[in-house]
Amino acid sequence: MALSGVSPNRRGDLRIHENLDELKTDLADYIAELSEVTVKDRGVFSVALSGGSLISLMGKLCEAPYSKTVDWAKWHIFWADERVVAKTHPDSNYKLAKDGLFSKVPVIPSHMHSINDNLSSEEAANDYEFVIRQLVKTRVISASEVNDCPKFDLILLGVGPDGQVASLFPEHPILNEKDEWVTFITNSPKPPPERITFTLPVINSASNIAVVATGEAKAEVLRSILDDDVGPNCPSLPAKMVQPGSGKLVWFLDKDAASKLQG
Numbered sequence: 001m002a003l004s005g006v007s008p009n010r011r012g013d014l015r016i017h018e019n020l021d022e023l024k025t026d027l028a029d030y031i032a033e034l035s036e037v038t039v040k041d042r043g044v045f046s047v048a049l050s051g052g053s054l055i056s057l058m059g060k061l062c063e064a065p066y067s068k069t070v071d072w073a074k075w076h077i078f079w080a081d082e083r084v085v086a087k088t089h090p091d092s093n094y095k096l097a098k099d100g101l102f103s104k105v106p107v108i109p110s111h112m113h114s115i116n117d118n119l120s121s122e123e124a125a126n127d128y129e130f131v132i133r134q135l136v137k138t139r140v141i142s143a144s145e146v147n148d149c150p151k152f153d154l155i156l157l158g159v160g161p162d163g164q165v166a167s168l169f170p171e172h173p174i175l176n177e178k179d180e181w182v183t184f185i186t187n188s189p190k191p192p193p194e195r196i197t198f199t200l201p202v203i204n205s206a207s208n209i210a211v212v213a214t215g216e217a218k219a220e221v222l223r224s225i226l227d228d229d230v231g232p233n234c235p236s237l238p239a240k241m242v243q244p245g246s247g248k249l250v251w252f253l254d255k256d257a258a259s260k261l262q263g
């Protein structure tokens, strides 16, 4: 059970869990429910994932009851960020998600929309944006009513100890990107250096955003992101810039990650 249940916060709902097992169950319930409601409404579920610790934290989705009750054939899976490496490389976010999740449940292989790993970072970002544009045209992905962006049904993000989300890093110029849906970097402060990433306008246009962070190493940055009294002197933390226009934002934290929150 969540320590403080679902507590509304200026930056979204906070779900703070006593331990990882409870967090994993709550996250699986949340994703399975959103999938069910969205498939009933739209006939498909467009979900964009990050890499890192998120994937193992989603692991319960591959177990009963979710493995049987989720309508996996209706999922269209995207990557909110990807490392520009071969899909077989241990650093690939696609490989991480495929090995950890999607090889265990009946998703349709052609619904896993991974980047083209034969291209340069810049080409891969442009190509991925093109793929997303085609799927907005065919309504696999909804279109935002208020801007030019795609509106993913769900974007799942991790948070780095520096406040990174997707491959958006603190004080990097791509935080100001307003026009592109997908962009690239060749100088990531965290290896590997070459990555593609959704931009903030795309992330903030999603219908639902879930940010998942665990462990004491993230407690300090989460205080900077979530507590209202930490603000003016704080550098531009990407995770703090996750502020959906009309969508819903939920934070899944364990008690170690939440241990420095005061508000």
Ligand SMILES: O=C1O[C@H](COP(=O)(O)O)[C@@H](O)[C@H](O)[C@H]1O
Pocket: 049, 050, 051, 052, 053, 054, 081, 082, 083, 093, 157, 158, 159, 160, 161, 164, 165, 166, 167, 190
């Ligand atoms: O490099 C990356 O790291 C972040 C955070 O990973 P975590 O293991 O600290 O949760 C991840 O969200 C992102 O997708 C990945 O490319």
